[in-house]
Amino acid sequence: MTAEQDQSCNALSALQAIVGVEHVLVGQAAERWSTDWTGAYRAMPIAVVRPDSRDEVSAIVRLANTFRIPLVPVSGNTSLNGGAIGRDAIIISVDRMRRIREIRPQARVAVVEAGVIVSALDDAVGQYGLTFPLSFGAAGSSLIGGVLSTNAGGANVLRYGNARDLCLGLEVVLPDGQVLDLMTTLKKDNSGFDLRDLLIGxxxxxGIITAAVLRLHPRAGEQVTAILGMQDLSRAPALLNRLQDASGGAVTAFEFMSRSYMEKVQGHVQGARCFLETIYPATILVEMSTTREMDLGSLLETGLEEAMETGDVSDAVVAQNNGQQRDMWALREAAAEVAFHRHPVVDTDIAVPVDRVADYLEAIPQRMAEIDAGFDDIAVAHLGDGNIHYTVWPSCDDPAIEAAFRAAIDALAVEMGGTFSAEHGIGLSKLPSMARHKNRVALDVMRKIKTALDPNGILNPGKTLPAEI
Amino acid sequence: MTAEQDQSCNALSALQAIVGVEHVLVGQAAERWSTDWTGAYRAMPIAVVRPDSRDEVSAIVRLANTFRIPLVPVSGNTSLNGGAIGRDAIIISVDRMRRIREIRPQARVAVVEAGVIVSALDDAVGQYGLTFPLSFGAAGSSLIGGVLSTNAGGANVLRYGNARDLCLGLEVVLPDGQVLDLMTTLKKDNSGFDLRDLLIGxxxxxGIITAAVLRLHPRAGEQVTAILGMQDLSRAPALLNRLQDASGGAVTAFEFMSRSYMEKVQGHVQGARCFLETIYPATILVEMSTTREMDLGSLLETGLEEAMETGDVSDAVVAQNNGQQRDMWALREAAAEVAFHRHPVVDTDIAVPVDRVADYLEAIPQRMAEIDAGFDDIAVAHLGDGNIHYTVWPSCDDPAIEAAFRAAIDALAVEMGGTFSAEHGIGLSKLPSMARHKNRVALDVMRKIKTALDPNGILNPGKTLPAEI
Incomplete structure (x- = not known):
């Protein structure tokens, strides 16, 4: 036995002593954590440890410091950036910590552990007429810990904000094993630096998030969903503003799908319907909802009639029942499946100012064509946030082309005052973008904070922050 | 000349070289920065320097590091906690940096320098049908830099959030003089740690905030304001929820005034009217507004009639015109004047969970009476945020009584899951509270971050973070 193996053995025994033998997984039992959802990353961790409490998490983190073994926290393993890959590391999974500790309907907050599934929380608060409104394709498998540590977004950010905006309090195990208890239900707290928002994302x-206090919202009584066809996407932001103002801010989603996406999605969603008779350059899914008793349907129809008179909207279908509403969303939510069904694939998550989305989508295909004339692409976007998921497939399997695609997609976003990572985070796949485009001073500050809090580099090393050159 | 005086002289000459002789003030010219609005703190700074650009700010900060002279940033000097007092320090005022660089109505953002007056920005965007909705008594003299560095709140937080929620981008000069340019207009940006929110508050x-990108909101077309009298404050949170749900979230303010406040305020507001025929245990100012064409007035009246039938509300007056609306707000906004007209005074800024406000206000007078039977008090609250400004006057001038009052007020808030500083921050006056009640681990993390970014302790030393014991 080498000294290294010996050390590893000691660490595993110590882990077993903390969580119990059955919750330290190695070999085949750890297999399901060895790859990510996208299939782009694959690495066997040293072990997977599944603690059941913040105190167990704390003990594991202290142990990792003693043995100088890196820890990679994982929740639902739905990262699109390789964020939960555990090469040469111990993966620490919060999936056993899945208690909803408390729901306070009057105060509209829930106290939950990190392993609670996003959609399960939404289901649990439904009986009180409330909702936890974070909504995206993976909501059925992603966990609270993960959505907070990546500040997840999705389709309802327009109305309810991202994960950060839905979080009042946090419980976090710091890189040195200390427990930071910020589990407040307060709406206002200016007692010192905003550590909560620093830790979120x-x-x-x-740190490893172990629990949170989350904001709940009243469940909408009225809801209306429609699919619109537009010839000219550049008119969409003004249409969104008009619908918002006319409804007093009732628009909860305003999602764009490109022509090529609409063509491809039909092969991926069983019984998919496109709703409109023809596929327009821009298809928009709009949803409005409110707790108020009001006829949102006629309000939306009036807005759309006006937009059709001015030519902004060419055609529109309003969902007549829940089934149609679900079908409309199924179209949009298949985006990740459509993107990753074919490899190699370059998926992205850029944002530009809201009024530059149309410019971006007009300019980007030309840049792709200059790299690889045989490329194919799709685009969907959270239009109200300026957040575009542009996906491009090269005509052949050449890493240099993929890298050039990524670089060009990022560069154009940054040129337009945008970002190369809007809601998916950095993980592993966006490290080159981070190195190339992130403000030097911001990187310097981030590294200083990382070093101050994690001097041994125990938590998730080699991700998020590119190595200094 | 002593070595110290010599050093100070050199520093002043160097400052003059950066900003011009006329913008380095000493002696009588610096007088107006020697005291704070509350009158509780008084200290002559070494000098006041008034830079005109972020590059001048950066040069001043580098100079301060060279000479190891503390810098105290000041904006409108409206801190209620002694935050801008410059004892043995050079005060750096951003009041000359008052350019509104850009207003983008379609994107609903404004790009402004730190010295812009809050209400001036709101006025400037009014012509586009927009508003910068931060609203509090000092909005006419507080500056953007100050409201961001303290994460100011006020009466509209319920609807629009605090300063943090209204800020998309920041430009900051760091403690080492580097310029951190985070001037994005993006709604979503997950490229690394959330430095913006760490710096805000x-x-x-x-760092010293020199400019910001701020969110604007559409100016409400319909607005309705009312004064309600309630016998039982504990029924107010449910009333607020009902009004919010019935209006689709149109309640923008829900402000509490105590009986003793209503009695005293009439001596402070010229021609003050109390609107209701008698003074109830709880007076509530409620305001609803929306961009939607809808009859908010009848919606509110219906809600109030229901509340009067159930006995939740005993009496109510809805403002019939702008003049009455202004008079209602004048009642509430006189709170700081009423509090500070008499000395010694203990003013506070605590928050408790929304559903504990009534419990807090019921329990606190007894605790005061145990300390000083002759005390007098008032209370106002941003009820939707659980944020209470409780003010108490001791019967005699005894610092020990004042300290005991503060300690008891904080302690009860913390017992109820609350905070000793909801929106005013820490500054100097809340340092003992911070030392007594703030989570030890959170303080440890704050100190590590402070040391990592400001190793020479140049920026605002001796405030916010209590000394380690």
């Missing part, structure tokens, strides 16, 4: 670099 | 400890 830090991708497990600065 | 850090009270000039981690």
């Amino acid at each position: 830090s991708e497990g670099q600065l | 850090s009270e000039g400890q981690l």
Whole structure:
């Protein structure tokens, strides 16, 4: 036995002593954590440990410091950026910590552990007429810990904000094993630096989130969903503003799908319907909802009639029942499946100012064509947030082409005052973008904070922050 | 000349070289920065320097590092906590940096410098049908830099959030003089740690804010304001929820005034009217507004009639015109004047969970009476945020009584799951509270971050973070 193997053995025994033998997985039992959802990354961790409490998490983190073994926190393993890959590391999974500790309907908050499934929380609060409104394709398998540590977004950010905006309090195990209890239900707290927001979205670099206090919202009584066809996407932001103002801010989603996406999605969603008779350059899914008793349907129809008179909207279908509503969303939510059904694939998550989305989507295909004339692409976007998921497939399997695609997609976003990572975070796949485009001073500050809080580099090393050159 | 005086002289000459002789003030010219609005703190700074650009700010910060002279950033000097007092320090005022660089109505953002007056920005965007909705008594003199560095709140937080929620981008000079340019207009950006929110509310400890990108909101077309009298404050949160749900979230303010406040305020507001025939245990100012064409007035009246039938509300007056609306707000906005007209005074800014406000206000007078039977008090609250400004006057001038009052007020808030500082921050006056009640681990993390970014302790030393014991 080498000294290294010996050390590894000691660490595993110590882990078993903390969580119990059955919750330290190695070999085949750890297999399901060895790959990510996208299939782009594959690496066997040293082990997977599944603690059941924040105190177990704390003990594991202290142990990792003692043995100087990196820890990679994982929740639902739905990262699109390789964020939960555990090469040469111990994966620490929060999936056993799945208690909803408390629901306070009057105060409209829920206290939950990190392993609670996003959609399960939404189901649980439904009986009180409330909702946890974070909504995206993976909501049925992603966990609260993960959505907070990546500040997940999705289709309802327009109305309810991203994960950060839905979080009042946090419980976090810091890189040195200390427990930071910020489990407040307060709406206002200016007692010192905003550590909560620093930890949210830090991708497990600065701590492992073990529990949270989350905001709930009243469940909408009225809801209306429609699919619109537009010739000219550049008119969409003004249409969104008009619908928002006319409804007093009732628009909850305003989602774009490109022509090529609409053509391809039909092969991926069983019984998919496109709703409109022809496929327009821009298809928009709009949803409005409110707790108020009001006829949102006629309000939307009036808005759309006006937009058709001015030519902004060419055609529109309003969902007549829940089934149609679901079918409309099924179209949009198949985006990740459509993107990843074919490899190699370059998926992206850029954002530009809301009024530049149309410019971006007009300019980007030309840049792709200059790299690989045989490329194919799709685009969907959270239009109200300026957040575009542009996906491109090269005509052949050449890593240089993929890299050139990514670089060009990022560069154009940054040129337009945008970002190369809007809601998916950095993980592994966006490290080159981070190195190339992130403000140097911001990187310097991030590294100083990381070093101050994690001097041994225990938590999720080699991700989020590119190595200094 | 002593070595110290010599050093100070050199520093002043160097400052003059950066900003021009006329913008380095000493002696009588610096007088107006020697005291704070509350009158509780008084200290002559070494000098006041008034830079005109972020590059001048950066040069000044580098100079301060060279000479190891503390810098105290100041904006409108409206801090209620002694946050801008410059004892043994050079005060750096951003009041000359008052350009509104850009208003983008379609994108609903404004790009402004730190010295812009809050209400001036709101006025400037009014012509586009937009508003910058931060609203509090000092909005006519507080500056953007200050409201961001303290994460100011106020009466509209319920609907629009606090300063943090209204900020998309920041430009900050760091404690080492580097310029951190986070001037994005993006709604979503997950490219690394959330430095923006860490800097907002850090009270000039981690950087000096020089410019910001701010969110604007559509100006409400319909607005309705009313004064309600309630016998039982504990029924107010449910009333607020019902009004919010019935209006689709149109309630923008829900402000509480105590009986003793209503009695005293009439001596402070010229021609003050109490609107209701008698003074109830709880007076509520409610305001609803929306961009939607709808009859908010009848919606509110229906809600109030229901509340009067159930006995939740005893009496109500709805403002019939702008003049009455202004008079209602004048009642509420006189709170700081009423509090500080008499000395010694203990003003506070605590928050408890929304459903504990009535419990808090019921329990606190007894605790005061145990300390000083002759005390007098008032209370106002941003009820929707659980944020209470409880003010107490001791019967005699005894610092020990004042300290005991503060300690008891904080302690009860913390017992109820609340905070000793909801929106005013820490500054100097809340340092003992911070030392007594703030989570030890959170303080440890804050100190590590402060040391990592400001190793020379140049920015605003001796405030916000209590000394380690």
